[in-house]
Amino acid sequence: MIRLRLAGLLLALTLCIPNAHAEGVVNQQISFTSNDGAVLAGTLTMPGGVVEKVPALVLLQGSGPTDRDGNQPPVMRTDLLRQIAEALAQKGIASLRYDKRGMHANAVGLPADPKDYAAYFNWQHFVDDAYAAYAFLRSQSSVDLNKVGLAGHSEGGMIALDLAHRLQDREKPVALLLLSTAGRPLDVIVREQLERQLGSLKPAQRRAFLAENDRVVREIRATGKVPEKLPQALNGLYPSYSGPFWQAQLRLNPAELAQRYTGPVMIVQGDADTQISAERDALALDRALQTRSMDDHALVLLPRTSHNLKRLQDDKDQGFEGEIDPALTDRIAVWLLSKTVTP
Numbered sequence: 001m002i003r004l005r006l007a008g009l010l011l012a013l014t015l016c017i018p019n020a021h022a023e024g025v026v027n028q029q030i031s032f033t034s035n036d037g038a039v040l041a042g043t044l045t046m047p048g049g050v051v052e053k054v055p056a057l058v059l060l061q062g063s064g065p066t067d068r069d070g071n072q073p074p075v076m077r078t079d080l081l082r083q084i085a086e087a088l089a090q091k092g093i094a095s096l097r098y099d100k101r102g103m104h105a106n107a108v109g110l111p112a113d114p115k116d117y118a119a120y121f122n123w124q125h126f127v128d129d130a131y132a133a134y135a136f137l138r139s140q141s142s143v144d145l146n147k148v149g150l151a152g153h154s155e156g157g158m159i160a161l162d163l164a165h166r167l168q169d170r171e172k173p174v175a176l177l178l179l180s181t182a183g184r185p186l187d188v189i190v191r192e193q194l195e196r197q198l199g200s201l202k203p204a205q206r207r208a209f210l211a212e213n214d215r216v217v218r219e220i221r222a223t224g225k226v227p228e229k230l231p232q233a234l235n236g237l238y239p240s241y242s243g244p245f246w247q248a249q250l251r252l253n254p255a256e257l258a259q260r261y262t263g264p265v266m267i268v269q270g271d272a273d274t275q276i277s278a279e280r281d282a283l284a285l286d287r288a289l290q291t292r293s294m295d296d297h298a299l300v301l302l303p304r305t306s307h308n309l310k311r312l313q314d315d316k317d318q319g320f321e322g323e324i325d326p327a328l329t330d331r332i333a334v335w336l337l338s339k340t341v342t343p
Helices: 011-015 080-089 104-109 114-120 123-138 155-166 186-197 203-223 243-250 254-260 278-290 326-339
Strands: 002-005 025-033 039-047 054-060 094-098 143-153 176-179 265-270 297-302
Touching: 025 080, 025 123, 039 080, 039 104, 039 123, 054 080, 054 123, 054 155, 054 326, 080 094, 080 143, 080 326, 094 123, 114 243, 123 143, 123 155, 123 243, 143 155, 155 176, 155 254, 186 203, 186 243, 203 243, 254 278, 265 278, 265 326, 278 297, 297 326
Parallel strands: 002 297, 054 094, 054 143, 143 176, 176 265, 265 297
Antiparallel strands: 025 039, 039 094
16 A cells, blocks of 8 residues: 655656646537436546547546536535546546536436436436446547546545446456545444534534434435434435435445455545545545555545645635645546556
């Protein structure tokens, strides 16, 4: 295992990557079809002036109504995945990112009857969508189908882990890039986030609220349904149709999934992330990967960096806006290219 801490510009790494595609970046609007027939729109980002097949990544966004670029307009704009895609294209790496089913450019596919939401938004469909994107990317004439990996941010990292596990014996991704990805089960992460948000409440109120959340989680885990009686403050977290989606995720242990994957893995984590813990999540993944019989992984810890991998400018900065550090995308490119070198 290689452990790195990016504390500056990593000039040596920057200098060792030639800008082999100075002609620019080519963004192509595409669509592909998922297993259930859902048509998903996305962006294929290619290096300019490609003359030979290139390695590539499927970029998977985080939770909620996050679009292909990593934004939740009009509330939140990070451009995280767009920035990563275009930076990697400058280094000779293609990528595909797409809007989630039923959202943004794919809103036309949303079922007319809300009663159908539970089936439409179940976890399996999101994993199937990622596989459809993976298969589409591997089919591109300018992409080396044996050099395609998965990169997931936050919840997207969990989708990448789940899909990689399912593809272990066929079409295995060449590498996994886990960005701000949980290393512990989802219920532990959610409870920890709620505890932090409830800090202003009195201890008794906080305990009562967390007990209600625990009850909801137990019922979803057992039945796959969100309880009808739900505290108003939890309505946004547990929409009535989200039972199957939550139930499937609650069964997953990201550290165990990482341990079962037999290819190269890079973990990237900011130490100022208030959603995923560098100490409790990134290190959990790190420890799990170390137990593999043929371990090949890198842990990159980013000082004063947010969940969206943006460097914090001051204590008030929430880390949504701004450019991703070029040193990070350079480091990712060096790592991925080293894992896709043809002997």
